[in-house]
Amino acid sequence: EPEVTQTPSHQVTQMGQEVILRCVPISNHLYFYWYRQILGQKVEFLVSFYNNEISEKSEIFDDQFSVERPDGSNFTLKIRSTKLEDSAMYFCASSLLAGANTGELFFGEGSRLTVL
């Protein structure tokens, strides 16, 4: 069964460092997302991406965050200068149809980011 894969599964970094989280969505999917979950809290939307551009982003997704699809298969989330409060589990998701409205979402296993 096709799946969304994420790397790394866990990353520990020092505050102020750049981090790149990588995702390989399901190959024929068109819509891509990043969500995050701070420990003990609910999952929060960060950004959606379609047709090589951001289609929607949340208030959390400030100038420190960026996404790109560099090679047609990978979908990356970059945090330019990490802060302690960026420590969270980051989930990549993809869907075939038009966004969360009509498309079943397939999630990766998550990348746990710990900022020290």
Added chain:
Amino acid sequence: KNEVEQSPQNLTAQEGEFITINCSYSVGISALHWLQQHPGGGIVSLFMLSSGKKKHGRLIATINIQEKHSSLHITASHPRDSAVYICAVSDNTDKLIFGTGTRLQVFP
């Protein structure tokens, strides 16, 4: 006020029991999703529904659009059903708005 509320927050059951988890939402939605989060953190989509009822194996999800309420039922619960069950809604945008989840533990 949270846009998506779930109850109960925690639920303990004996194997074989019928389980119900409730979700209420305050925004207009185009679809509601039920998701399962494993102890390791991974999230799996169980159902996406915009009206009526869906069934998959021992899982049943219902939604009442007028009352802004959905329920997830598990029949003949099993210890392997132990997980966090999350209700999430899409409000005609690309994003999902998540509830805080219901932690279910089923004991043998």
